[in-house]
Amino acid sequence: MRWLKFTAAGKTSWGLVEGDKVVTVSGDPFGEWQRDAQTHALKDVKIELPLIPRTFYCVGLNYLKHLKEAADKAGTVPNVPDRPEIGYRAQNALIAHDEDVVIPATATEKIHYEGELAVVIGKKAKHLTEANAMSCVFGYTIGNDVSERTWQKADRGLWRSKNADTFKPMGPWIETDVDLDKMETTIRVNGKRTGHFHTNDMIFGVVPFIVELTKYFTLWPGDVIWMGTDGASPDIKAGDVVEIDITGIGTLRNKFVAEKR
Amino acid sequence: MRWLKFTAAGKTSWGLVEGDKVVTVSGDPFGEWQRDAQTHALKDVKIELPLIPRTFYCVGLNYLKHLKEAADKAGTVPNVPDRPEIGYRAQNALIAHDEDVVIPATATEKIHYEGELAVVIGKKAKHLTEANAMSCVFGYTIGNDVSERTWQKADRGLWRSKNADTFKPMGPWIETDVDLDKMETTIRVNGKRTGHFHTNDMIFGVVPFIVELTKYFTLWPGDVIWMGTDGASPDIKAGDVVEIDITGIGTLRNKFVAEKR
Numbered sequence: 001m002r003w004l005k006f007t008a009a010g011k012t013s014w015g016l017v018e019g020d021k022v023v024t025v026s027g028d029p030f031g032e033w034q035r036d037a038q039t040h041a042l043k044d045v046k047i048e049l050p051l052i053p054r055t056f057y058c059v060g061l062n063y064l065k066h067l068k069e070a071a072d073k074a075g076t077v078p079n080v081p082d083r084p085e086i087g088y089r090a091q092n093a094l095i096a097h098d099e100d101v102v103i104p105a106t107a108t109e110k111i112h113y114e115g116e117l118a119v120v121i122g123k124k125a126k127h128l129t130e131a132n133a134m135s136c137v138f139g140y141t142i143g144n145d146v147s148e149r150t151w152q153k154a155d156r157g158l159w160r161s162k163n164a165d166t167f168k169p170m171g172p173w174i175e176t177d178v179d180l181d182k183m184e185t186t187i188r189v190n191g192k193r194t195g196h197f198h199t200n201d202m203i204f205g206v207v208p209f210i211v212e213l214t215k216y217f218t219l220w221p222g223d224v225i226w227m228g229t230d231g232a233s234p235d236i237k238a239g240d241v242v243e244i245d246i247t248g249i250g251t252l253r254n255k256f257v258a259e260k261r
Numbered sequence: 262m263r264w265l266k267f268t269a270a271g272k273t274s275w276g277l278v279e280g281d282k283v284v285t286v287s288g289d290p291f292g293e294w295q296r297d298a299q300t301h302a303l304k305d306v307k308i309e310l311p312l313i314p315r316t317f318y319c320v321g322l323n324y325l326k327h328l329k330e331a332a333d334k335a336g337t338v339p340n341v342p343d344r345p346e347i348g349y350r351a352q353n354a355l356i357a358h359d360e361d362v363v364i365p366a367t368a369t370e371k372i373h374y375e376g377e378l379a380v381v382i383g384k385k386a387k388h389l390t391e392a393n394a395m396s397c398v399f400g401y402t403i404g405n406d407v408s409e410r411t412w413q414k415a416d417r418g419l420w421r422s423k424n425a426d427t428f429k430p431m432g433p434w435i436e437t438d439v440d441l442d443k444m445e446t447t448i449r450v451n452g453k454r455t456g457h458f459h460t461n462d463m464i465f466g467v468v469p470f471i472v473e474l475t476k477y478f479t480l481w482p483g484d485v486i487w488m489g490t491d492g493a494s495p496d497i498k499a500g501d502v503v504e505i506d507i508t509g510i511g512t513l514r515n516k517f518v519a520e521k522r
């Protein structure tokens with residue numbers, strides 16, 4: 001199933017995408033729900049951010065090429081993680097599919113995309129095991145972990161480099177039925193392919209991360225875990241359109257614009 | 262005004278603390294509200310977590326003694342921040358006044374408290390200035406930034422060292438009328454004073470932080486900014502009760518217990 005949060009005729013609700021139609025749903029996917037009689041053409045609705053997570057987890061370094069490129073730029077040897085460790089992103093930065101990423105007036109030209117698989121949690125969970133880790137997963141969406149690399153180097157931590165308003169596009173919807181091993185992530189800038197990797201070529205995959213996180217953390221319905229990215233990005237400038245495509249989910253598309261002040 | 266989230270007779274709502282009574286309020290402090298006729302004795306209600314912030318901001322190093330003690334332990338020279346920079350904490354870790362901090366079964370004995378002033382945002386705000394920064398502040402509460410120091414040294418980032426379930430007590434209520442310059446933070450373990458500092462002796466205070474954050478971030482009603490701590494903590498063990506008292510707000514009290522597995 002493909003769950004879409006959308007607005008039509010001034011009303012925001014959940015729906016199910018079926019072909020080029022959206023079937024309106026009463027309730028929400030994490031609780032009670034039922035299909036309504038009403039449908040809309042997908043092209044006519046405003047796609048909304050699927051959810052604001054209670055806690056917004058994000059893996060920093062989880063693919064070998066990305067690690068090596070980061071180390072090469074820093075003039076260091078890649079330090080491959082020996083266990084799954086997590087970071088956080090900030091809810092203020094989330095925007096929906098087709099909403100604009102606003103490049104802050106004070107940012108440098110080092111604006112990069114990072115195309116990521118985002119795991120959406122559906123059930124409250126703690127102390128899961130390898131055998132039952134997937135039982136808390138509701139589905140998958142796509143994230144763009146937009147980054148300002150000059151700030152990333154200059155600052156203590158990742159506060160503004162990763163979390164400035166609009167730096168976290170997520171969507172367009174949540175797909176519940178995927179085959180992780182068959183998925184490919186493809187990134188395009190203005191229609192031209194600039195990145196590609198096998199989505200599940202992670203150093204630590206979804207199961208090891210859920211097992212490790214739930215040793216310490218209760219996962220809640222609506223929490224998201226962004227799984228990291230591979231490769232590197234060219235510098236993105238105002239006017240560029242970035243598309244992140246993941247097989248079986250769809251395409252997250254956002255235009256980058258300059259902040260007007 | 263002193264805003265309390267509480268449960269009485271199975272119903273959770275907002276209220277106003279007036280002396281030893283709680284006046285029930287309909288609505289919530291960030292929107293429309295009105296006083297109800299119903300009152301309860303403060304001692305008879307269950308104090309709840311005041312709120313779950315949309316984004317949970319926390320300052321890492323904001324007092325000189327704490328910086329110096331951290332540097333001494335690491336065998337380095339204190340690196341005093343030259344500008345306000347922020348970090349994040351995770352919503353899963355929040356608990357209320359009088360709820361138990363559960364020390365994970367795999368933690369070491371290096372469990373420390375950090376008593377902190379927590380700023381509660383009341384209005385959506387961006388690009389504030391020194392002159393109008395305080396206009397977005399609703400009030401203040403108290404946070405205990407519980408930390409596992411062995412994990413803090415061993416891990417990439419602060420994920421489990423600072424954000425394990427129950428590691429972020431916050432409360433007991435939100436006080437809207439305070440005089441920052443007159444406030445003192447006092448910490449007691451099992452009734453014995455173990456820490457004390459002037460609450461507003463920060464390297465960067467509330468105004469510079471709000472000015473800097475709102476250059477990049479939209480603050481939302483219910484967001485919190487924990488302002489950091491001074492001094493050091495003894496090792497806290499199961500059975501200990503930690504109280505953090507801030508003049509004009511009140512006392513946040515939590516017992517530490519061992520995880521049962």
